[in-house]
Every structure is written in structure tokens, then in C-alpha cells.
Amino acid sequence: MNDEFEDAIMDKTLPAPLTEARLRQIDAYWRAANYLTVGQIYLLDNPLLREPLRPEHVKPRLLGHWGTSPALNLVYAHLNRCITERGADMIYVTGPGHGGPALLANTWLEGTYSELHPSIGRDEAGMERLFRQFSFPGGVPSHVAPEVPGSIHEGGELGYALMHAYGAAFDNPDLTVACVIGDGEAETGPLAASWLSNVFLNPARDGAVLPILNLNGYKIANPTVLDRIPRSDLMSMMRGFGYEPHLVEGDDPDTVHQQLAAVLDTAFDRIAAIRHEARSGGAAERPRWPMIVLRTPKGWTGPAELGGNPVEGTWRAHQVPLPAVREHPEQLQALESWLRSYRPEELFDATGAPAGELRAFAPRGERRMSANPHANGGLLLRDLVLPDFRDYAVKAPRPGGTDAEPTRMLGEWVRDVIAANPDRFRLFGPDEVASNRLGAAFEVTDRAFMARTEPGDDHLGPDGRVMEVLSEHLCQGWLEGYLLTGRHGLFTSYEAFIHLVDSMFNQHAKWLKTTNGIPWRRPIASLNYLLSSHVWRQDHNGFSHQDPGFIDHVMNKKAEVVRVYLPPDANTLLSTMDHCLRSRQYVNVVVAGKQPAPNWLTMDEAVRHCTRGLGIWDWASTDGGAEPDVVLGCAGDVPTLETVAAADLLRRHLPHLKVRVVNVVDLMRLQPDTEHPHGLPDRQYDALFTTDKPVIFAYHGYPWLIHRLTYRRAGHANLHVRGYKEEGTTTTPFDMVMLNDLDRFTLVVDVIDRVPGLGQAAAGLRQEMVDARLAAREYTRTHGVDHPAIADWRPGKPLVL
Numbered sequence: 001m002n003d004e005f006e007d008a009i010m011d012k013t014l015p016a017p018l019t020e021a022r023l024r025q026i027d028a029y030w031r032a033a034n035y036l037t038v039g040q041i042y043l044l045d046n047p048l049l050r051e052p053l054r055p056e057h058v059k060p061r062l063l064g065h066w067g068t069s070p071a072l073n074l075v076y077a078h079l080n081r082c083i084t085e086r087g088a089d090m091i092y093v094t095g096p097g098h099g100g101p102a103l104l105a106n107t108w109l110e111g112t113y114s115e116l117h118p119s120i121g122r123d124e125a126g127m128e129r130l131f132r133q134f135s136f137p138g139g140v141p142s143h144v145a146p147e148v149p150g151s152i153h154e155g156g157e158l159g160y161a162l163m164h165a166y167g168a169a170f171d172n173p174d175l176t177v178a179c180v181i182g183d184g185e186a187e188t189g190p191l192a193a194s195w196l197s198n199v200f201l202n203p204a205r206d207g208a209v210l211p212i213l214n215l216n217g218y219k220i221a222n223p224t225v226l227d228r229i230p231r232s233d234l235m236s237m238m239r240g241f242g243y244e245p246h247l248v249e250g251d252d253p254d255t256v257h258q259q260l261a262a263v264l265d266t267a268f269d270r271i272a273a274i275r276h277e278a279r280s281g282g283a284a285e286r287p288r289w290p291m292i293v294l295r296t297p298k299g300w301t302g303p304a305e306l307g308g309n310p311v312e313g314t315w316r317a318h319q320v321p322l323p324a325v326r327e328h329p330e331q332l333q334a335l336e337s338w339l340r341s342y343r344p345e346e347l348f349d350a351t352g353a354p355a356g357e358l359r360a361f362a363p364r365g366e367r368r369m370s371a372n373p374h375a376n377g378g379l380l381l382r383d384l385v386l387p388d389f390r391d392y393a394v395k396a397p398r399p400g401g402t403d404a405e406p407t408r409m410l411g412e413w414v415r416d417v418i419a420a421n422p423d424r425f426r427l428f429g430p431d432e433v434a435s436n437r438l439g440a441a442f443e444v445t446d447r448a449f450m451a452r453t454e455p456g457d458d459h460l461g462p463d464g465r466v467m468e469v470l471s472e473h474l475c476q477g478w479l480e481g482y483l484l485t486g487r488h489g490l491f492t493s494y495e496a497f498i499h500l501v502d503s504m505f506n507q508h509a510k511w512l513k514t515t516n517g518i519p520w521r522r523p524i525a526s527l528n529y530l531l532s533s534h535v536w537r538q539d540h541n542g543f544s545h546q547d548p549g550f551i552d553h554v555m556n557k558k559a560e561v562v563r564v565y566l567p568p569d570a571n572t573l574l575s576t577m578d579h580c581l582r583s584r585q586y587v588n589v590v591v592a593g594k595q596p597a598p599n600w601l602t603m604d605e606a607v608r609h610c611t612r613g614l615g616i617w618d619w620a621s622t623d624g625g626a627e628p629d630v631v632l633g634c635a636g637d638v639p640t641l642e643t644v645a646a647a648d649l650l651r652r653h654l655p656h657l658k659v660r661v662v663n664v665v666d667l668m669r670l671q672p673d674t675e676h677p678h679g680l681p682d683r684q685y686d687a688l689f690t691t692d693k694p695v696i697f698a699y700h701g702y703p704w705l706i707h708r709l710t711y712r713r714a715g716h717a718n719l720h721v722r723g724y725k726e727e728g729t730t731t732t733p734f735d736m737v738m739l740n741d742l743d744r745f746t747l748v749v750d751v752i753d754r755v756p757g758l759g760q761a762a763a764g765l766r767q768e769m770v771d772a773r774l775a776a777r778e779y780t781r782t783h784g785v786d787h788p789a790i791a792d793w794r795p796g797k798p799l800v801l
Contacts, residue, residue: 016258017265023257026077028347029109029361030253032354033073034301035342036105039127040134041066041320042335047127048344048352053336055326062325063135064142065098067318068182070300071214072102076369078260079178082268083363089174091485092369093153094144095161095191096182096214098319101134103144103151103370109354110362112149112370116520124352146514146521150370152377152484154507159188160477165209166197167481168374170467171423175207175374175485176271183226184219190473190504195241197474198289200448202462203278208271211243211291216298218315227295234293244270244288249295251313256296263292284462286450301341303334377486378522384488384581385420389413389574393603396571399619400598400644400794406570406637407492407532407594411440413574414490417581418465419444426482428467428475429492436492436532437594441466472500479527480508488525488581495531495591496538496547509557509587516560516585526586530577532594535700535724536638536737542730548701548723551667554589555705559676564589564667566700568640569599571606572665579610591700593637595733598794600640613666613678616688620647620661620795628660630755631689632747635664636700639723642737643698646747648795653748653765657755662688670709682714691715694754698742699723720750734786738773744799745769745776775801 018026039047041064046057072094082088094103107113108130111122120126120133133139140147143155153164165179185191201209217227226234231247238245246263250256267290274287299317304310311321322331322338349355366372373379392413394404417425418441427433427441434442446464453460467478472493479489508527515521531550538545554562563586567573573592580588600617601609609615620643621628634643640663647661664670668678672685680688689695691714699706703723710716727739737743748769752762759766779787779801789801 015262017261018258022081023254025357025361026081026257026261027253028355029077029080029358030074031342032109032347032358033077033102033105034070035339035344035347036108036127036130037069037073037101038066038339039131040064040101040104042325043131045128047131048124048348049336049339053332053339055332058325058332058335059136060326062320062323064101065319066302066321067216067218067298068096068099068214069102070302071216071294071296072096072099072180073105074256074260074296075178075180075212075214075294076102076106078257078264079369080361080363081261082264083367083369084361086268087367088176088268089367089372089374090176090178090369091152091168091372091375092150093161093165093168093177093179094151094155095153095158095180095185097155097158097185098142099155100140100142100144100148103148104130104134104140107149107370109358110368110370112368116149122353127348127352146511146518150368150372150375152375152481154511157503157507158182158185159190159473160480160504160507161185162191162194162209162211163197163474163477164481164484165211166194166201167478168485169201169207169209170426170478170482171205171487172207172374172485173205177207177209178212179209180212180214183213183215183217183224186213186226187224190477193471193474194477195238195243196469197478198242199286199451200467200469201289202284202448202450203274203287204284205463208275208289210267210271213291213293215293215295216300217313218298218318220318221315223315238291238293242286242288243291245291245293247293247295251297251300260294266290267292284450303338306331306334374485376520376522377484377524380486381522381525382424382486384417384425386578386581387413387416387420389578390603390607392574394570394599396569396599396602399600399617400796402599403596404570404599405437405594405596406567406573406592407530408437408440409570410530410573410577410592411438413577414438415440415444421488422465424487426465426467426479426487426489427492428479428489430472430475430497431468431470432494432533433466433468433492436494436530438492472497473504476501476504480504483524483527486524490528490530490581492530492532494545495534495550496545498529498531498550499547499553502550502553505554505587506557509561512561512585512587513558523584526580526583526588528577528580529587529589531589531591534591534593535728536636537593537595537733538728538736539733540730543728546724546728548591551589551591551701552705554587555708557587559668559671561585562587562589563678564591565665566591566636566667567610567665568634568637568663569597569601569606571599571601571603572610575603575606575610576665591636597637598641600644609663610665613669614662614664614688617644617661617663620644621659622647622651622655623658623660626658628690628693629658630751631660631662631693631695632751633662633664633689633695633697634699635667635706636698638733638737639698639700639742642742642744642747644795645744645793645799646751649744649748649799650751652798654762657751657758659751667709670706672712685713686715689713689715693718694751695719696747696750696754697721698747720754722747722750732780732784732786734776734790735780738777743773745773772801
């Protein structure tokens, strides 16, 4: 390596900014946090070592992670100095997944934890309860979970810290988000893409993100890649991502304290300069933001060795460095020596409270990172200004009498939502906003972009409110950070590829479920998905783009936090999305097509229908309000079209058959009210679907989900569901539904086969339907398009092939 380059990147010329008194104070704070961290992992009793440590003072099951904690505590202590000296408004995002005990330690030191949990006071008894509850039955998790004040990031799954940090910074001009990234986490794909988030951060209106890459060298069992590549390569990589990297490294505490303090001063000075220039009329250019590479030993200050094997600075420090303390006296002694090395008698007073010097060091009130309202976004949440969606209604003089592209109509409303909320709403999408027909947004805003632009670029600019990048992970993570800090948003994606964020959705849904039980966590705006370019209309992309299974994945989560909507036309989509953007503390999944489709309901009818969540469409039915012979259920725009067409065929060919058509918008209505807040009571469900009549249900997704939702219903044995069954290719829209037996002809055959006594009487019609399928397929194979009688069919028109 070039020595001159190495010296430069290590910032060896930086001054030592800490006075001796300040150095001792910050070191004491760090030691106190480390002591509390070790205590949480190991101790049940004797929290201040007022007597020699005995086996019964130690937890019977040792859970938790020590290796990452010393660095997290170090950074936290130094950021507290920056807050008190500079008045910084800052939150702390913890990327290393198992840093829970470190962050809990700091929230207790700052006093926030005891304020929110009075039973865990800032005294010896409270310390004992703090230790006992960690990773203990009935206690708190080992991650930086929702239970940790100041957290917006669940550390259970790695890769999302930096994107959450950037999401929190958008439209938060005075906020600085310090984000510690573990070097194991840095190997994940989502985190690798996250470095590019600075391309979308505008210092004139957004906050700042300070990434701190902690290189401790090891994951759970292996070395980390970024620690083993040449230092010059790592620094060049960070510069290539657009950062100004600063290196802090070492294993001598005093030296590292001085290095880190100096580098943080340099970083915060640079952030202040960037903000000043951007907000003083400077050119809207992408600045080179500072970032820090912090290289310290894994498990620093912990046991140096065990059984002749090195521990500190190796993978053995990752979890519990002394794993058998109760069973082995030498490990018990090592634990006591480890704890006493922090000199707790200097750190805590006679009552067990943090010593006065430590209490004086912590920031005050909402300036504490554990009490910053941005990390409890519901405290800051303001309602959106929503234009009246009824003003965007599509005319529907009669059912199916006009056509519209539902998402294009929605786009006009979303455009005006963006214009009315310039500081608290953004639209997120992976390069598909225009493709999904939401392009009206670009009439009032651009795509956010701070990198170089060229002539011919389409709607790129520093002030854009459309967040578009070809990464579903980034879109999801930015939106989550944005929501968790008190704002609103909408994420639009192709239906098949929203699966890329399955695990991210999992974590957010779990966060919502957990926070519902935490009184001091205030409700946040719902995470809203609009899935278009869906399974049934992938005419040119084909099989690879045909997957409606995200709905099934969502339905696995707790009923209290998930909602799924399948609006059948443009007006119901407008009504549904207005409801979703007003909601709180949910994940809302809305699936809607972008291709021209019939408008079935007027806006007033659509509002009533969406409010009910499902209902009988009398105009499509022939039961005359009496008991039907068969029920045709449907959920989804294409299944609805096929169901209405099937009902029309039955009306023409079997006029005496009493058919009831039931359309479902809110999928949760199919569940009993004992299973979901939106569920229908059994009596209401039975009134709609009957208890003993055949029900032919055409569904947007995989058929078994409908069975799963209704398996407890009285008439479940009569239910026959048609849906997507993994048959697809590049083909016409009607050929696609035929491939999956969801077409109108098959639905008519299903009725004939399942209504008692109809089989023989309607044998001729059944054969006609089979022949019609064959004719329709032959037409597509010959002409490459659907037969006009099918493509142009609307209610009231005869279907003649």
C-alpha cells in the first residue's frame, strides 16, 4: 500500500480535541455502558458486585451478543458529546443486528428507559431488573427492537439500516441520522445498494446521514470481507460511492477516543458547511458527504482468551465470550474480573444510579437520542391534506358502459396529493411509476436526483418527490424510514417483483404488531403498496412476471396489522386509496390493473361498496333478491370481468337460473369476525353466500387462499375457487385466463356441473362453452390477439364467436 495515501486517510494530522477532563468523562460513560451491556447478558442478581460473584447470580441461559456492543457504546458516547456541544438534533440507527444490550444500556444511562418504564428505575433495583429482563422469558429481545426507546430499526435482519437512515432524513432538514453499519451487514445486497442513497438526498431540504462502518473483522464464524480487502480499496470504494471517508482505528482507548472525537468534529463541520451552502442559494449539486470507517477489535475490552484460545478481536467474541460461567469456576472468576475491570464503583453512586458526572454528560430532554421524537414518529405525524377523491370520479352511466385505466385515474389524484403535501408525502417506485400509469405525478414534481443530469433526461431534479431507483429494497427501506419518523408515502411496484421485499415487509409488520402493545409508541402512517402490472395482464413479459403470491405472504401476519384490497375498477380504486392514506398502523396492499377496463360503479356506488368491503351486484345478478341457485363470487379486476361475463351468458342461455353475483373488495371480509377486525359475522356471510348453494369464486391470486379464509364457514364444502395456478406465458389477456381456467366459459361450465339437476338439462350449453374455449384459443393462435367479441365485450352485448 502507498504509505503516503495510508497516512492521509488515517487523518494522522488531526488534533486531539478532548481535554483530559473531557477524555476521562467520555471514557467513564463508555465504561458504564459496557458494564451495563455485560450485566444484561450475564447477571440475574448482584448487579453492582457488592459481594463476590456466585453461580446463582448468573442467568441459567446466556443469550445475547457482546462482539458488536463496545463499538456501539463508543459511538453513542461520542455522539452525545456532539449533541451537547453543538445542539445537534440526532437519532441513532443501529445496523449490527444484535446490539440490543448496548442500546438498552445507553437509554438507561440517559434516563429515558426509566421514564418510560418506571419499574426499572435508575438505581440498584432498577439495574437488576434491567439485567434480568434482557433475553429472558417475559422480558425484552436481544435486538434493537421496538421496545428500545430511540429505535426506528429492528436489528433482527441485516441489510436495511442505511436505507432506513436515509428515509428518516428525507424532508427532515435539521435532523442528523447517525447510522452504524456492521461489517457483516455490509456484505448484504440491500446494504451494498444503500450507499447510493446519497444521490437522492438534497441538503437544501433534507437532513444528513452520517454512516459509520464498524470494522471489527468478524461475523458469527467468519472474517468479514470489507475488513480483509486492502484499506486503500475500501476507502476508494467509499469515495466512489460519493463519500468523504475518515478512518479511526486502534485498540488503545485513549487514542481511539481522541481520533474519533477529531473525526466527528471534522464530519459535523463538513455537514454544517454543506447545509449552509445548499441553503444559501448555492448550486443544487450532489455534495461529498462525510462517512467514518471505525476499525476496533471485536469484543473490545472483553476477555482476552479462554482455554488457550484468543477471544477478544476474534469471532469467538461475537456472542457470549464466556459460555459456561455457572459450570466452570474459572469462567465465573473471569466474568467477575471482566466486570470489575470497568470499575463500577466509580460509575454508579451508592444507590446504583449513574454517577453525577455521567448524568451531567448526557444530553437533556428531547435532545437525548433515546427520547428524540423523530424516533417515535407518531408524535410528529400530521394528517395529509387529501383532495376529495370524488372529484376525480370516472363516469359510469351504466355498469361497464365506459372504460378507464384505473391507475392512470388514480395518478391524477396522487399528483394533487403530492402538490398539497410538499413536506410529508413521497411516491416510491422501482423505475415503474410511469409504467404503472402514475405519470401524472410528473406534472407537479420530478424524480429526486442529485447526480449529473443530461439533456433528454425525463423529470430529474433535486427537489423531486418521486423516489425512483431500480431497487425494491431501497424503495421499501426509504419508505419505512420515512414512515417511522412521522411522514406518509405510497410504494408502487409490479406485482410479481414485490416479493423482493418479502422479508422487509415481515420486519415492518412485526414492528407494527409489537408497537401496538407499547403505550408510548404512537401510531404511524400505514405502509401502502399499490401493486399493478399484475399477473393477468403481462402480455409481453410473460411467465416470469406472473405471480400474485405477495397477498398470501401478507396474510400470514397478524390480522390487526394487515389489509388487502382488490378494487374492481377506477372509482373503487380511488375510494380505496383515500382510505389507505388516511389509515394508521397498518400494511395496506392494493392490487389494481393499469390496462383499460370496464367501469362498473358510479362514485357513490363505489364508496358504498368499498365501505361494505363486499356486496351483491344486483345489476349482474338474476336472483331478483330471492334465494339463489348459485352464487358467483369474485375478487380482482380481471376475475370480476370474467364473472360478470359468465353471469351474462347464464342470463341469456339459462334465464330461469337464479344467479347471485357477489364482488369482494376487502379480502379480509371473507374471514369470520373472530379472526379479523374486518371479518363478516357468520350470519352476514351466510346471507350473502348461502349455507347450501354452490359458490363459484373467481379470485385474482392462488385459489387456496380463499379456501383458507373461509374454511370455518358453514358452506365451505360448496365453495369452488378458480384462480391463478402457475400457468402462464407471453400471450393474450383472454388466453391467459383460459390457461388458468378462470375464463367465463369455464365458470359457466362450473355452474352447470355443480348446480343440482342442471347437468343433463344444460348439456348442450356445456358443450357450447367448451367449443367456445377452443374457438377463442384457435383465434389467438391464428391472429395473435383475442377475438373482438371477447376483447370488446361489455354487459348487454351478445357474445358470438
